[in-house]
Each structure stands twice: as structure tokens, then as C-alpha cells.
Amino acid sequence: MNDMRLMERSAMTNDVKISASQVQVFYGESHAIKDVNVDILDKTVTAFIGPSGCGKSTFLRCLNRMNDTIDICRVEGRITLDGEDIYDREVDPVQLRARVGMVFQKPNPFPKSIYDNVAYGPKIHGQVRSRDELDEVVEKSLRRAALWDEVKDRLSAPGTGLSGGQQQRLCIARAVATSPEVLLMDEPCSALDPIATAQVEELIDELREQFSVVIVTHSMQQAARVSQRTAFFHLGNLVEYGETGQIFTNPGDPRTESYITGRIG
Amino acid sequence: MSVPLLLLIVLALGLAGFFAGRMRALSVAGGDLRNLHSLPGFYGWSVAILASAPAILVMVIWIAVQPIVIDRSVSAMIPETAISDGSTRDLVMADVRRIAEGLDQAVAAGALTPDGASNIRAGLSDVRGRLAEVGVALGANVSSESLRAAQSYRSGLAAGRLGMTAVVLALALGGLGYGLARITPRFRARNTVELAVRMGLILCSMIAIATTVGIVLSMVFETVNFFGQYPWQDFFFGIEWSPNFRGNSSLGVLPLLWGTMYVSAIALSVAVPVGLFSAIYLSEYAGPKFRAVVKPAIEVLAGIPTIVYGLFALITVGPLLRDYIAQPLGLGDSGSSVMTAGLVMGVMIIPFVSSLSDDIINAVPQSLRDGSLALGATNSETIRQVILPAALPGIVGAVLLAASRAIGETMIVVLGAGAAARMSLNPFEAMTTMTVKIVSQLTGDTDFAAPETLVAFALGLTLFVITLALNIVALWIVRTYREQYE
Ligand SMILES: Nc1ncnc2c1ncn2[C@@H]1O[C@H](COP(=O)(O)OP(=O)(O)O)[C@@H](O)[C@H]1O
Numbered sequence: 001m002n003d004m005r006l007m008e009r010s011a012m013t014n015d016v017k018i019s020a021s022q023v024q025v026f027y028g029e030s031h032a033i034k035d036v037n038v039d040i041l042d043k044t045v046t047a048f049i050g051p052s053g054c055g056k057s058t059f060l061r062c063l064n065r066m067n068d069t070i071d072i073c074r075v076e077g078r079i080t081l082d083g084e085d086i087y088d089r090e091v092d093p094v095q096l097r098a099r100v101g102m103v104f105q106k107p108n109p110f111p112k113s114i115y116d117n118v119a120y121g122p123k124i125h126g127q128v129r130s131r132d133e134l135d136e137v138v139e140k141s142l143r144r145a146a147l148w149d150e151v152k153d154r155l156s157a158p159g160t161g162l163s164g165g166q167q168q169r170l171c172i173a174r175a176v177a178t179s180p181e182v183l184l185m186d187e188p189c190s191a192l193d194p195i196a197t198a199q200v201e202e203l204i205d206e207l208r209e210q211f212s213v214v215i216v217t218h219s220m221q222q223a224a225r226v227s228q229r230t231a232f233f234h235l236g237n238l239v240e241y242g243e244t245g246q247i248f249t250n251p252g253d254p255r256t257e258s259y260i261t262g263r264i265g
Numbered sequence: 266m267s268v269p270l271l272l273l274i275v276l277a278l279g280l281a282g283f284f285a286g287r288m289r290a291l292s293v294a295g296g297d298l299r300n301l302h303s304l305p306g307f308y309g310w311s312v313a314i315l316a317s318a319p320a321i322l323v324m325v326i327w328i329a330v331q332p333i334v335i336d337r338s339v340s341a342m343i344p345e346t347a348i349s350d351g352s353t354r355d356l357v358m359a360d361v362r363r364i365a366e367g368l369d370q371a372v373a374a375g376a377l378t379p380d381g382a383s384n385i386r387a388g389l390s391d392v393r394g395r396l397a398e399v400g401v402a403l404g405a406n407v408s409s410e411s412l413r414a415a416q417s418y419r420s421g422l423a424a425g426r427l428g429m430t431a432v433v434l435a436l437a438l439g440g441l442g443y444g445l446a447r448i449t450p451r452f453r454a455r456n457t458v459e460l461a462v463r464m465g466l467i468l469c470s471m472i473a474i475a476t477t478v479g480i481v482l483s484m485v486f487e488t489v490n491f492f493g494q495y496p497w498q499d500f501f502f503g504i505e506w507s508p509n510f511r512g513n514s515s516l517g518v519l520p521l522l523w524g525t526m527y528v529s530a531i532a533l534s535v536a537v538p539v540g541l542f543s544a545i546y547l548s549e550y551a552g553p554k555f556r557a558v559v560k561p562a563i564e565v566l567a568g569i570p571t572i573v574y575g576l577f578a579l580i581t582v583g584p585l586l587r588d589y590i591a592q593p594l595g596l597g598d599s600g601s602s603v604m605t606a607g608l609v610m611g612v613m614i615i616p617f618v619s620s621l622s623d624d625i626i627n628a629v630p631q632s633l634r635d636g637s638l639a640l641g642a643t644n645s646e647t648i649r650q651v652i653l654p655a656a657l658p659g660i661v662g663a664v665l666l667a668a669s670r671a672i673g674e675t676m677i678v679v680l681g682a683g684a685a686a687r688m689s690l691n692p693f694e695a696m697t698t699m700t701v702k703i704v705s706q707l708t709g710d711t712d713f714a715a716p717e718t719l720v721a722f723a724l725g726l727t728l729f730v731i732t733l734a735l736n737i738v739a740l741w742i743v744r745t746y747r748e749q750y751e
């Protein structure tokens with residue numbers, strides 16, 4: 001890893017997109033996230049790293065209220081998106097999820113055509129008025145997910161028939177199509193081979209121009225490659241959060257250092 | 266030797282073979298089990314199987330084939346002249362068998378000596394009277410041909426039993442000896458037992474298939490008989506059903522087919538929405554506690570005997586529909602109607618649709634739900650646009666299975682829809698179905714040579730083909746559906 005290059009990286013902006021303070025998450029009795037405070041910046045890739053089971057996915061799912069779908073899950077604290085509390089009673093989680101998209105660990109295209117997969121979000125949110133407009137959105141999203149050239153001739157083929165890497169990019173296109181402001185990605189490359197991983201990583205870097213991207217990864221190399229900011233979780237606590245270069249070269253907490261050097265895993 | 270005794274002996278030989286085989290294996294191993302290819306028990310089993318399996322198999326085949334062979338040879342002894350007018354060879358053969366049985370009983374009761382039974386002559390002694398003394402009543406005097414045939418029937422039976430005993434015992438002993446002789450430390454008893462187990466399993470699956478084939482063949486046979494007496498065009502395209510046992514019947518299947526389809530369609534239009542929606546509620550919305558109570562409760566519906574549903578249709582639903590809907594609307598005043606039977610049948614097949622659909626909806630991966638919810642879809646949008654399309658083929662399969670259940674239903678139709686074959690659009694009129702007519706053509710005083718009776722088999726075969734086709738389509742759809750998720 002080239003340390004000099006890492007040091008040069010910096011976040012593009014300093015606007016706070018999502019701000020979390022004193023977030024606690026409980027699964028029934030078990031306390032999965034403890035006192036997490038974090039400010040996620042706009043137009044920035046933020047990586048969540050940490051040993052498995054430390055609560056990265058759980059915290060990520062707080063940001064688009066996907067935890068609401070788990071009966072036993074309880075979230076406390078305050079999370080704001082553009083200054084607005086997303087757990088406020090006024091906020092409709094369904095609307096929120098259109099603004100905060102999500103890509104999952106395992107590619108999960110719907111058993112529909114490639115076109116319908118991408119058109120799904122815009123259609124249910126009534127974001128397009130005509131078929132032409134929808135065509136346009138689909139093409140734009142697929143292009144943005146670097147998938148257009150591979151599928152433009154078979155848009156009506158089932159999305160499940162694509163290769164793993166293509167499926168994951170289709171899921172990214174699907175998430176992008178609703179023009180979210182934040183894109184959450186939970187280990188998006190863990191089911192992909194190295195080539196597909198490289199493609200997705202390249203894509204993430206491009207997505208940063210439009211969105212705030214939060215990516216969970218257990219690969220430190222990946223965090224170092226794609227992110228500007230990194231948060232290190234350990235046993236439900238946010239141990240350290242800062243510029244990626246800083247975290248990787250000069251961690252402030254001994255636990256971070258042990259993890260990065262491979263002593264806790 | 267009687268069959269149960271013979272079976273017992275063969276099994277005892279097998280058991281002895283097991284212990285002998287195990288002991289022999291231990292002795293050829295010289296006390297060290299590591300010298301053996303397999304565990305000693307396998308050697309025991311290999312001998313036991315060899316001693317009993319072929320012997321039992323031959324016994325079963327012998328028992329099946331012997332009556333056919335004896336019947337044929339005895340039947341050949343009866344000349345055409347001995348068959349009086351109005352009788353048939355089959356009837357004479359039935360007499361012969363009764364006489365043979367009578368002779369057996371007479372010998373058992375001591376009224377005849379075994380020799381006497383074989384040599385008694387019809388002309389010289391009153392066979393009918395002597396048999397009556399031991400309690401065997403014959404309808405007519407015994408002709409000398411019948412008596413001789415019966416005697417040869419008895420001797421055939423005796424010879425057959427003796428032959429079977431000899432062959433089976435020889436096979437069992439031979440198997441035992443050969444099994445023991447082939448035990449050496451290198452003999453792969455474990456693999457032999459494995460092979461035998463596989464053969465046994467194949468045999469069992471063959472029995473199921475053979476039974477199905479047998480059922481179909483017997484139906485086909487009688488159906489061919491029917492079409493020999495009644496033109497197939499009139500059966501398949503006839504629109505009138507009026508069987509008449511004095512002949513001149515109209516046996517058109519269309520009114521019955523219409524009734525079957527009408528009742529099933531009403532049943533499905535009840536069961537599919539109710540079943541599907543309750544499956545959706547149970548699998549997507551209901552909490553675990555509610556589900557734990559309601560799911561079994563719905564499945565109870567499938568366990569209620571159909572005759573109980575039929576009674577419910579007859580005494581509750583039928584009059585209710587007549588008094589509150591049919592009569593006020595001027596649609597008839599029949600207590601039994603297609604609507605009654607269809608509604609009740611629909612309730613009966615709700616669990617088929619709901620239970621299978623529930624399983625199928627649950628099989629849709631959670632990741633698809635998450636994916637849709639994360640895009641900002643509501644629960645019902647997710648169900649409508651992602652889950653149902655993904656589960657649709659399976660649900661169609663479930664519906665087709667329910668449909669074949671509805672088509673085959675009889676009791677509810679008899680009690681709910683009546684027995685009048687009619688082609689009418691009015692759902693409040695009594696109509697009937699193919700299954701009901703199968704029953705009514707076969708009950709009562711029937712002549713198995715008349716087309717009015719044989720038509721039941723043609724109806725049965727038609728029904729069988731329809732439900733088979735539905736099942737094949739359902740299975741095909743379900744299988745295609747399975748391939749969708751890895
Ligand atoms: N649906 C759930 N129900 C109960 N406990 C859960 C659930 N999901 C996660 N957990 C628990 O919460 C903790 C954090 O899990 P997770 O956020 O998935 O970790 P990570 O993504 O960092 O590997 C773990 O101890 C896990 O067992």
C-alpha cells in the first residue's frame with residue numbers, strides 16, 4: 001500500500017449528509033450497537049470496517065430504517081438526514097428508502113427482466129411520466145452502473161441469468177435508478193470474483209460524484225482503495241473514525257492498530 | 266405343506282443362515298476381525314438374504330401363477346357340450362371349484378376317504394347328496410364332466426403344492442449352503458448386502474408402479490369393451506345422458522363433463538382467492554403466534570371427511586341458497602344446486618391452496634423482500650410485484666392440484682348438487698358430475714356386459730386422463746419454478 005498516496009486523499013466536501021448521535025440498537029435483550037456518534041459526509045465514500053459480528057451491517061441498516069423490518073430490533077438515539085430526524089414519526093420509512101438506497105451482500109435481482117429490475121423503483125415512486133422517460137432512466141442507471149454495454153441488447157432477458165458480478169452491478173443500477181442521495185452498500189463484493197470486484201470498486205469511485213456512499217467491507221485493502229473516510233467498529237462500539245489515510249497509517253486507538261495489522265479478526 | 270408354515274420355515278432358515286454366516290466369518294477370520302473385508306454381521310446378512318429372498322420370491326410367483334395354469338388345464342377338460350344353454354364356461358368353472366371345495370370338506374369331515382374323493386363317480390353315487398351331508402350345498406346335480414374336472418382340479422392343486430414346497434425348500438437350503446460356502450475373508454459381504462438392499466427398494470417402487478399400470482389397464486380393458494358396444498362419437502360428443510337398462514340409452518358425456526367443470530370452477534373461484542389471500546396474510550403479515558394457531562386450523566378443513574361436507578351442503582347451504590337467493594331471484598327452487606356443491610367444495614379445498622401457497626411464498630428468498638423494501642416499496646407492493654410473480658408458477662401448481670381434487674370429488678356433489686345430468690348455465694339448478702354417475706351406474710343390480718354399466722369405466726378413464734393431465738401440468742410448472750432459485 002502506497003502510504004504517500006493515502007495521505008493525499010481527502011474528502012471532497014465537508015457537508016454533513018447523515019449525522020448519528022448516541023445510537024443504540026438492541027436485538028431483543030442483546031445490545032448490538034452502543035453509543036455510536038458519526039457524521040457521514042456528502043459526496044464521500046465512507047467505509048465501515050471491523051471484525052464480523054461487530055455491528056457494521058446493523059448500523060448501516062439504521063440509516064435507511066431497514067431494521068424496522070426486523071421485529072425484535074429496537075433503535076434509540078438520533079439519526080438525521082440533511083438535518084431531519086429520520087426516526088421522527090412524521091417520516092415515512094418507505095419514502096426515506098427511496099432517498100437512501102441499499103445494495104446487499106449477495107446480489108438479489110428480482111426474477112424479472114433486466115429492464116424491469118431497473119425500472120422497479122422509478123415506477124413505484126411515480127418518478128417518471130412516460131415510457132420514454134423510463135427508458136431514459138433505465139439506460140442512464142445501467143450506464144452509471146457500467147452495465148449498459150453488456151446488456152443493452154437483452155434488456156428483456158431475466159436479471160437472474162446474469163453472472164454474479166453483472167447481477168451486483170444490476171442491483172447497483174436498480175438502487176441508483178430512484179436517484180437516491182445516499183447509497184448504502186453492505187459488503188457488495190464479498191460474493192464476487194476479483195475482476196468483478198475491481199469493476200464494482202471502480203464504479204463506487206465514480207458514484208461518489210453524485211452520492212454519499214457508505215460501504216461495509218471486511219477487506220481493509222478495499223476500504224483503503226475506495227474510501228475517503230473510515231469508521232472502525234468493534235463489539236458494537238465505534239472505536240475510531242477519520243480520514244482513511246489517517247486510520248490506516250496512524251491509528252489513534254490500539255484496537256484499530258491491532259485490527260489493521262491483523263491481530264484481531 | 267401350507268403356505269404360512271412354508272414361509273415360517275424359510276424365514277427360520279434365513280435366521281439360522283444369519284447366525285451361521287456370522288460364526289463362519291469369525292472362524293475364517295481366525296479371531297482377528299481386521300482380516301475380514303466387512304463386519305461379521307454383513308456376512309450373516311448375506312447368507313440370510315440368499316437363503317430367504319429367492320425362495321420367497323419364487324413362492325410368491327408360484328402362488329400367483331399356479332391358479333392360472335390349473336384353471337386353464339381343467340377348463341380344457343370341459344367340452345362345449347357340457348355347458349348348458351344360458352350358462353357360460355366361467356359359471357361351470359365356478360361350479361367345478363365349489364365341487365372341489367366340497368370334496369375337500371367331505372374328506373376333512375370324514376365323510377369320504379381321500380381315495381374315495383379322487384375316485385368317486387357321478388353316475389354311481391349321489392355326489393350332491395353326500396356333499397350336502399357335510400354342509401356343501403350345490404345348485405344342481407353334479408354332471409360327470411364337472412366331477413371329473415373337480416377331481417383333476419384337486420389333484421392339480423395337490424401336485425402344485427407339493428411342487429412348490431419342494432422347490433422352495435430346495436432353494437432355501439441351496440441358498441443357505443451356497444451363502445455359507447462363499448464366505449472367505451476377502452468376500453465383500455458389505456457390498457453384497459448393499460446390492461440386496463437396493464434390489465429390495467427397487468422392488469417396492471415397482472409394486473407402486475405396477476399397481477398404477479394395473480389400474481389403468483383394467484380401466485382401458487373395460488373401456489374398450491364399452492366402445493365395442495357404444496359408438497365413441499356418441500359418448501364424447503353426445504349432449505344427452507339418459508341411461509336406460511332396457512337398452513336404447515343415450516350416454517353422452519358432455520352434460521356430466523359440464524357439471525364437473527361447472528362445480529369445479531365455482532369451487533376454485535372460492536378456494537383460490539380465499540386460500541391465496543390467507544396464505545399471503547399468514548406468510549407476510551401474521552405474527553408467529555397467530556400463524557401457529559391459524560395455519561393448523563385451516564389445515565383441519567382438509568381432514569374433515571367429505572361426507573360431512575356433503576351433509577353440510579345438504580341441510581344447511583342448499584336450503585339457505587334456495588330460500589335467500591334462488592327463489593327471490595326467480596332462479597329456481599331446487600335445494601340441491603351446482604352453487605351449493607361448488608361453494609362447499611371450495612371450502613374443502615381452501616387448505617390445499619393456502620397450505621401449498623404458503624410454503625411456496627415462504628420459499629421466496631428473504632433477500633428479494635429486502636431488495637424491494639430497500640428501494641422504498643411498501644409491503645403490499647413488494648408482495649404484488651416481487652413475491653407473487655416469483656411464486657406464481659408454484660401457486661399455479663397448487664391451484665391445479667386443488668382442481669384435480671375438486672374434479673374427483675363425489676360425496677359433496679351427490680348431496681349438494683343432486684344427480685340430474687343437465688347442461689344449464691343457471692348455477693342454482695341441480696346438475697351432476699362424472700364421479701356421481703360412475704357410482705350410480707355401478708350400484709344396484711348391474712349387468713357387467715351392458716353398456717350402461719361399462720360406461721362407468723369410460724367415465725372413470727376420461728376422469729383419470731383429465732386429472733392426470735392436470736397433475737402433469739402442475740408438476741411441470743412446479744419443477745420449472747424450482748429451477749429459478751439456485
Ligand atoms: N436479525 C438479527 N436478530 C438478532 N440478532 C442479530 C440480527 N442481526 C444481527 N444480529 C446480531 O447483532 C450483532 C451484529 O451483527 P451484524 O450487524 O450483522 O455484524 P457485522 O455486519 O459487523 O458482521 C451480532 O452479534 C449478531 O448476532
Ligand SMILES: [Mg+2]
Binds near residue numbers: 056057058186
Ligand atoms: Mg454484515
